[in-house]
Each structure stands twice: as structure tokens, then as C-alpha cells.
Amino acid sequence: MSGVFVVFEGGDGVGKSTQQKLLAQRLADAGVPHVVTRQPGGTAAGQRIRELLLDPTTGDLDPRAEALLYAADKAQHVGEVIRPALERGEVVVSDRYVDSLLAYQGAGRVLRAEEVAAVAAWATDGLRADLTVLLDLEPGAGVGAKADKDRIEAAGDAFHERVREGFLALAAAHPAHYLVLPARRSREQIAEQVWRRLAELLSEPAGRLDP
Ligand SMILES: Nc1ncnc2c1ncn2[C@@H]1O[C@H](COP(=O)(O)OP(=O)(O)OP(=O)(O)O)[C@@H](O)[C@H]1O
Numbered sequence: 001m002s003g004v005f006v007v008f009e010g011g012d013g014v015g016k017s018t019q020q021k022l023l024a025q026r027l028a029d030a031g032v033p034h035v036v037t038r039q040p041g042g043t044a045a046g047q048r049i050r051e052l053l054l055d056p057t058t059g060d061l062d063p064r065a066e067a068l069l070y071a072a073d074k075a076q077h078v079g080e081v082i083r084p085a086l087e088r089g090e091v092v093v094s095d096r097y098v099d100s101l102l103a104y105q106g107a108g109r110v111l112r113a114e115e116v117a118a119v120a121a122w123a124t125d126g127l128r129a130d131l132t133v134l135l136d137l138e139p140g141a142g143v144g145a146k147a148d149k150d151r152i153e154a155a156g157d158a159f160h161e162r163v164r165e166g167f168l169a170l171a172a173a174h175p176a177h178y179l180v181l182p183a184r185r186s187r188e189q190i191a192e193q194v195w196r197r198l199a200e201l202l203s204e205p206a207g208r209l210d211p
């Protein structure tokens with residue numbers, strides 16, 4: 001595979017989708033072939049899984065069932081969208097990936113983090129992002145302005161603080177594959193830093209970092 005896999009991660013309302021759009025625009029301007037996608041919901045099957053996961057009328061899901069639904073979305077997404085695009089040598093820009101599963105499902109303190117990580121690795125056939133941009137923000141700030149909270153967003157501040165710590169711990173464990181940025185910086189400043197880091201990756205002879 002010779003493409004580059006970039007992921008935006010972070011809590012709710014931190015600016016992931018905004019930065020994904022800005023990066024896609026820069027890639028288009030630079031004439032770099034790319035695919036813009038998201039999890040959950042980056043495939044037709046994934047879209048149905050997304051609706052099931054986020055709809056408040058779904059009610060309480062067993063934590064293992066919830067983790068497996070997220071994992072199923074990822075398996076389909078990697079097989080149908082991400083891996084084929086990387087094999088074509090394209091840049092894939094995803095709004096969320098494995099770290100969201102690890103941070104959110106691990107934060108519930110019900111499932112063991114190593115077990116969720118093993119499920120995620122199996123579901124994605126071991127595919128890791130070359131660069132994960134983590135937009136870091138204290139919980140509550142991003143979702144505060146939104147009136148309708150979905151099922152996950154409604155889970156409470158202590159939960160979201162553990163999610164934030166989970167994301168930061170993942171970044172700290174593999175710093176070469178992460179760019180952690182305070183989400184409060186301006187859109188333009190964040191976009192510029194992301195672009196600079198990606199440009200380094202794109203200019204490497206092999207096109208991507210070693211695992
Ligand atoms: N750097 C920024 N500074 C201030 N506001 C921002 C910034 N980036 C995005 N916003 C605004 O914050 C809101 C949330 O942004 P966005 O939808 O991109 O976040 P998100 O992480 O994708 O959210 P969600 O988790 O709901 O998908 C939007 O109104 C957006 O315009």
C-alpha cells in the first residue's frame with residue numbers, strides 16, 4: 001500500500017469535520033488524489049449501523065454489542081473504502097477511526113481496554129493510521145452549544161473526561177503517528193499545522209511512515 005491514511009479524532013464538537021473539509025480543500029487545490037470519509041457510516045452498511053448506534057430510541061446497548069457494532073462498521077469501511085483507496089495510492093482522510101472506539105468504549109470502565117484493542121485490530125485487519133490528528137478540548141465545551149444531544153453525547157461529563165484522557169494516552173503511546181492540537185486554536189492555524197505535517201509525510205520517499 002502506498003497511500004497515506006490521515007484521521008481526525010477528538011471529542012464531540014471539537015472541529016473534526018471542519019478540519020476534514022479544510023484538509024480536503026487543500027488536497028484538492030494541490031491536485032492530490034484523496035478520499036474523504038467517516039466512521040461510523042462511511043459505507044451503506046455502516047450508515048445503517050451508525051443510525052442504530054446514535055439513535056436515542058435504540059436505548060441501552062450492552063457494551064459488548066455496542067463495541068462490536070462499531071467494530072463491524074470499521075471492518076466494512078476498511079475493506080470497502082480505506083484499503084482500496086490506499087492501494088490506489090490515494091490520501092484517505094477519515095473523521096474518526098479506531099481511537100474513538102478505544103477511547104469511548106474503554107472509558108465506560110466496563111470493557112477491558114486490551115480486549116477492545118484486540119477487537120479493533122481484528123476488525124481493521126491491523127490497519128493503522130499514518131497520521132492521527134487529535135483535537136483536544138475540555139469536555140462540555142464542544143457540545144454545550146448544541147440543543148439535541150445524541151445517545152453518546154448525552155453520557156455525562158465524567159465519562160467525557162475519561163474519553164479525553166483515553167485519546168491523549170493513545171497519542172502519548174505513539175507520538176510519531178500523532179499530531180495533538182488544542183482545539184481552541186483558530187481553524188486556519190489548525191489547518192496550517194495539519195497541512196505542514198501531512199506535507200512531510202507526502203514528501204517521504206516511501207510515501208508513508210513505517211508501522
Ligand atoms: N477552531 C475553531 N474555533 C472555533 N469554532 C470552531 C473551530 N472549528 C470548528 N468550529 C465550530 O465548532 C462547531 C463544531 O465543529 P465541527 O462540526 O467541525 O466539530 P466535530 O468535531 O466534527 O463535531 P461532531 O463531534 O458533532 O461531529 C461548528 O459550529 C464549527 O463551525
Ligand SMILES: [Mg+2]
Pocket residue numbers: 016017018095
Ligand atoms: Mg463532525
